[in-house]
Amino acid sequence: MPRQVMPKQDPAERSRNFGEVALGFTPEQAAAEAARCLNCKKRFCVQGCPVEVDIPDFIQLLKAGDPAGAAAKIKEKNSLPAICGRVCPQESQCEKECILAKKGEPIAIGGLERFVADYAAEQAGGTVRPAKALPYRAAIIGAGPAGLTAAADLALQGFDVTIFESLHEAGGVLQYGIPQFRLPKEIVGREVEYIKQLGVKLETSVLVGQTVTVPELLEQGFQTIFIGTGAGLPYFLNVPGENLNGVYSANEFLTRVNLMKAYRFPEYDTPVRIGERVAVVGGGNVAMDAARTSLRLGAKAVYIVYRRSEEELPARYEEIENAKEEGIIFRLLTNPVRIIGDEQGVVQALECIRMELGEPDRSGRRRPVAVPGSEFQFPVDSVIVAIGQGPNPVLLRNTTGLQLNERGYIQADPETLATSIPGVFAGGDIVTGAATVIAAMGAGKKAARRMVEYCKQKYPNG
Amino acid sequence: MEIVAKDCLAPRIVRLVVKAPRIAAKAQPGHFVVVRLNDRAERIPLTIADFDRAAGTITLIIQEVGKSTAMINAMEPGQSFADVLGPLGTPYPIEKVGTVVGVAGGLGAAPLYPKVKALYEAGNRVIVILGAQRRELLILMEELRAVSHELIVATDDGSYGEHGLVTVPLRRVLEREKVDEVIAIGPVPMMDACCRITRELNVKTVVSLNAVMVDGTGMCGGCRVTVGGQSKFCCVDGPAFDGLQVDFAELRQRQRYYNAQEREAYQAHQHGMEGCRCRAK
Numbered sequence A: 001m002p003r004q005v006m007p008k009q010d011p012a013e014r015s016r017n018f019g020e021v022a023l024g025f026t027p028e029q030a031a032a033e034a035a036r037c038l039n040c041k042k043r044f045c046v047q048g049c050p051v052e053v054d055i056p057d058f059i060q061l062l063k064a065g066d067p068a069g070a071a072a073k074i075k076e077k078n079s080l081p082a083i084c085g086r087v088c089p090q091e092s093q094c095e096k097e098c099i100l101a102k103k104g105e106p107i108a109i110g111g112l113e114r115f116v117a118d119y120a121a122e123q124a125g126g127t128v129r130p131a132k133a134l135p136y137r138a139a140i141i142g143a144g145p146a147g148l149t150a151a152a153d154l155a156l157q158g159f160d161v162t163i164f165e166s167l168h169e170a171g172g173v174l175q176y177g178i179p180q181f182r183l184p185k186e187i188v189g190r191e192v193e194y195i196k197q198l199g200v201k202l203e204t205s206v207l208v209g210q211t212v213t214v215p216e217l218l219e220q221g222f223q224t225i226f227i228g229t230g231a232g233l234p235y236f237l238n239v240p241g242e243n244l245n246g247v248y249s250a251n252e253f254l255t256r257v258n259l260m261k262a263y264r265f266p267e268y269d270t271p272v273r274i275g276e277r278v279a280v281v282g283g284g285n286v287a288m289d290a291a292r293t294s295l296r297l298g299a300k301a302v303y304i305v306y307r308r309s310e311e312e313l314p315a316r317y318e319e320i321e322n323a324k325e326e327g328i329i330f331r332l333l334t335n336p337v338r339i340i341g342d343e344q345g346v347v348q349a350l351e352c353i354r355m356e357l358g359e360p361d362r363s364g365r366r367r368p369v370a371v372p373g374s375e376f377q378f379p380v381d382s383v384i385v386a387i388g389q390g391p392n393p394v395l396l397r398n399t400t401g402l403q404l405n406e407r408g409y410i411q412a413d414p415e416t417l418a419t420s421i422p423g424v425f426a427g428g429d430i431v432t433g434a435a436t437v438i439a440a441m442g443a444g445k446k447a448a449r450r451m452v453e454y455c456k457q458k459y460p461n462g
Numbered sequence B: 001m002e003i004v005a006k007d008c009l010a011p012r013i014v015r016l017v018v019k020a021p022r023i024a025a026k027a028q029p030g031h032f033v034v035v036r037l038n039d040r041a042e043r044i045p046l047t048i049a050d051f052d053r054a055a056g057t058i059t060l061i062i063q064e065v066g067k068s069t070a071m072i073n074a075m076e077p078g079q080s081f082a083d084v085l086g087p088l089g090t091p092y093p094i095e096k097v098g099t100v101v102g103v104a105g106g107l108g109a110a111p112l113y114p115k116v117k118a119l120y121e122a123g124n125r126v127i128v129i130l131g132a133q134r135r136e137l138l139i140l141m142e143e144l145r146a147v148s149h150e151l152i153v154a155t156d157d158g159s160y161g162e163h164g165l166v167t168v169p170l171r172r173v174l175e176r177e178k179v180d181e182v183i184a185i186g187p188v189p190m191m192d193a194c195c196r197i198t199r200e201l202n203v204k205t206v207v208s209l210n211a212v213m214v215d216g217t218g219m220c221g222g223c224r225v226t227v228g229g230q231s232k233f234c235c236v237d238g239p240a241f242d243g244l245q246v247d248f249a250e251l252r253q254r255q256r257y258y259n260a261q262e263r264e265a266y267q268a269h270q271h272g273m274e275g276c277r278c279r280a281k
C-alpha cells in the first residue's frame, strides 16, 4: 500500500484565504496509514524525534481503534502534538529515520500525530493528572515551545510553575510567527489551555528584564528558572532605503497579521499595508510564510528574492512546493542592494544585483558572488526582510552574571542546559539560535529534568 | 489593569490613574507602557507620566487623535485595560548637569514632566517652556511650575502667555544664559525646530521620539528611527535620543504610513459614539 497523501485546499482558492492549507487525514486514511507501520523492534523512527515520542506504540493503539489511547501515549512525551504534527520538519526527523524511508515511503508520522491530537481534542478533555505536589516553585521566562514544554513537564512532576510572557498571548513564534493557514491559532490556544489545566500559571505582559528581573524572581522564592526567550531580534539588510515606509521585518509583518489579526482590519484595529507587489528577501521558512501571507492579503505579485540558487533554499521542501503552487515568483541568485522610495518615503522599487555561485564557504554551500555591473531594478510596493533573527537584548542586558557566547546567545551547558547563574537554565532558540519547534521543545524537556534534579538536590527539604 | 481615577485636563486630553503595582515599582522617568484596550485593539505606546510606588499606580495622559485613543479616553474608573506592558524603554539618565531647559509642545508636557521633576529634585536649575496651540490645550502648567525655577508659557494664538511658538523663548533663554542641556518633547516639527536652534548654538539636546510601535520590546523592528546615520529601535534604544543627530524627516514620513487606514477606523468608530465628556469643551 502506498503512503497516504494528505488532502490540501486547492492552490488557486487557498492563496486567497487564511484557512488551513493541509486538511488532515480522514479516519479511513489514518487507518490505512497506521496499517502500514511495521511496529519495528528497533525503533529507528523514535531516534529521529527530539522528544522521543513512542511512535510505534501510538500507531499500534491507533491501529487497534483506540485514538484516545494513542493521544495519551503521545502526550507522555509531547505536550504539543497537534502543533508538532503540523509544523515539525518530519522529513528530516522521525520520518527520515523510519525504516520505510529507504523505499521512499516512510510512515506519515506527522500526519498521524496530527490526526490523533485533533481527534482527542474533539473528545472530552485530557485526563493527565500531575504527580503529587512538590514544594518547589519554578519560573519560566517566555511562552514559546521551549518554555511551554518545560512548564508542562515540571507541572507533571508536581512543581508549582509560573510562566512569564512579554506578549499578551502565549505561544511565541507559534502565535506571532507561523501563519494561521499553517497552524491555526485555535490549535495553539487549545494546547496552551491544556498546559494551564496541568496547573501552570500564565502571566502575560510581563517583560522579564524590565517588569521584573531574574535575580528578583530568585529572591521572590522561585528556586529555579528556565529562560526560553527565543531569537526574536529581526536582522535587516543594511542597504540604503531600509527605513522607507513599506519595508517590514518578517517579524513585524507576521506579528501584525497573525498576533494582531491585521488581516481582519478594521474589525481588528491593527493595520497592515503592503500594496500590490511584494518582495520578500530570504529563502527560509520565514520567507515562505511572509510571501504566502502577502498573497492572502491580496498582493498581485509576490517575489522571493534569494541570493543563492534553488538547491540552497533553506525552507522545507513542502513549503517551497506550496509557495510555487500558489504562484509565488522566485528570483534566485539575486541580492538586494538598495530600496528606492517615492517622495512620500514609500517603497517604489527594489534594486538588486545578480549573483553567481563561487567556491564553497564554511557552511559547505557555494558562496554567492555578485556579478559586477549586473544591477537591475523592479517595481515593488513593499519589501519584507526575512534574513534571520538574533537574540533579543532586553533580558540579556538586564541580567548581570548571565554568560553569553560569542554570538550573543546564552551560554548553556549542552548536557544540563545550566547557565552561569546557579538554578537558572536556558534552552530553545535563545541558546541555539533560530532552529525548530521540536528542538526547542526537546530543550525544554531536557531542562525540566535537570531542574527537578537540581531542586531535589539543593533543597532536599523543600 | 483597572482604572482607579480619571480627569479631563483639556479638550480631548484625559488623565488616567491605572493600578499596575509591578510597573509602578519599576517605573523611572523616560519609561513608557504598551497598552491594549480589549481583544480586538491594537497595541499602543503611552508614556508613564507619573507613578506612585506606594499606591501601586501609574498615571497616563492621553490625547484623543484616533480610534484607540478615543476608546481609551471614553473609559471610566472601574474599567480595565486588557493588557498593560511595561515599564519599557531606557530610562532617562537623571544627573546633576547644571542648567536644564525643558521644552514641551502640547501633549509633550506629559513625558516632559517626570524628567524635569527628577532633574529638579537632583538639584539642577530647571527652566520650562510650555507651549500649546491655545490656552485650553495647556496641560500640567501648575505641576511644571512646581518643579521648575522659571516657567515660560507660549501659545500659537496668543490666548495665554507669549504669542508664538516655543522656539522664540527657547532662543532667548539660550542667548541669555549658559544652558547645559535642552530636553524637547512634542510633535515632530516642534522638536525638529528646537534642534535647529540648539544645533546652531551648540547645546546638547535630548528629544523623545514617538515612532509607530507594535510590541515595544525590540521584536518587530517597526519603530526604526535613524540617529547619527544609524538605524535604532525606538522602543529599546530610546525613546530618548540625541536630538541633534535625529532624522526628523524620516520619522515624520514613517508616522504617516497608515494614515488612510487610521482615518477609516476612526471615522467608522466615531459614527454613533459619544466619547469622553471632555470632547465637548
Ligand SMILES: Cc1cc2nc3c(=O)[nH]c(=O)nc-3n(C[C@H](O)[C@H](O)[C@H](O)COP(=O)(O)OP(=O)(O)OC[C@H]3O[C@@H](n4cnc5c(N)ncnc54)[C@H](O)[C@@H]3O)c2cc1C
Pocket: A087, A088, A089, A141, A142, A143, A144, A145, A146, A147, A164, A165, A166, A167, A170, A171, A172, A173, A174, A177, A178, A179, A206, A207, A208, A209, A228, A229, A230, A231, A232, A254, A285, A286, A289, A392, A394, A395, A427, A428, A429, A430, A434, A435, A436, A437, A438, A440
Ligand atoms: C515565521 C516562522 C516560521 C517558522 N516555521 C517553523 C516550522 O514550520 N517548523 C519548525 O519546526 N520551526 C519553525 N520555525 C522556528 C520555530 O518557530 C522556533 O525555532 C521556535 O519557536 C523556538 O522556540 P522558543 O521557545 O525557543 O522561542 P520562541 O518561539 O521565540 O518563544 C519565545 C517567547 O519568549 C517571549 N519572550 C522574549 N523575551 C522575553 C522576556 N524578556 N520576558 C518574557 N518573555 C519573553 C517571546 O515573546 C516569545 O513568546 C519558524 C519560525 C518563524 C519565525
Ligand SMILES: Cc1cc2nc3c(=O)[nH]c(=O)nc-3n(C[C@H](O)[C@H](O)[C@H](O)COP(=O)(O)OP(=O)(O)OC[C@H]3O[C@@H](n4cnc5c(N)ncnc54)[C@H](O)[C@@H]3O)c2cc1C
Pocket: B032, B042, B043, B044, B045, B046, B047, B048, B060, B061, B062, B063, B064, B065, B066, B067, B068, B069, B070, B107, B110, B111, B209, B210, B211, B212, B213, B214, B239, B255, B256, B259, B262, B263, B266
Ligand atoms: C514612546 C511613545 C510614548 C507615547 N506617549 C504618549 C502619551 O503619553 N500620550 C499620548 O496621548 N500619546 C502618546 N504617544 C502617541 C500614541 O501612541 C498615539 O497617539 C496613538 O498610538 C494613536 O492611536 P490612535 O489609534 O488613537 O490614532 P491613529 O489614528 O491610529 O493614529 C494617529 C497617529 O498616531 C501615531 N500612531 C498610530 N499608531 C501608533 C502606534 N502603534 N505607535 C505609536 N504611534 C502611533 C501615528 O503617528 C498616527 O498618525 C506615544 C508614542 C510613543 C512612541
Ligand code: SF4
Pocket: A048, A049, A050, A051, A052, A053, A055, A078, A084, A085, A088, A090, A093, A094, A095, A109, A110, A113, A438
Ligand atoms: S514530535 Fe515531530 S519529530 Fe517527534 S514524532 Fe512528532 S512529528 Fe515526528
Ligand code: SF4
Pocket: A036, A037, A038, A039, A040, A043, A044, A045, A046, A055, A056, A097, A098, A099, A100, A107, A109
Ligand atoms: S520505523 Fe517506521 S515502520 Fe518502523 S515502527 Fe517506526 S514508523 Fe513504524
Ligand code: FES
Pocket: B212, B213, B214, B215, B216, B217, B218, B219, B220, B221, B222, B223, B233, B234, B235, B236
Ligand atoms: S516596537 Fe517592535 S521593535 Fe520597537
Ligand SMILES: [Mg+2]
Pocket: B042, B066, B067, B068, B262
Ligand atoms: Mg490607531
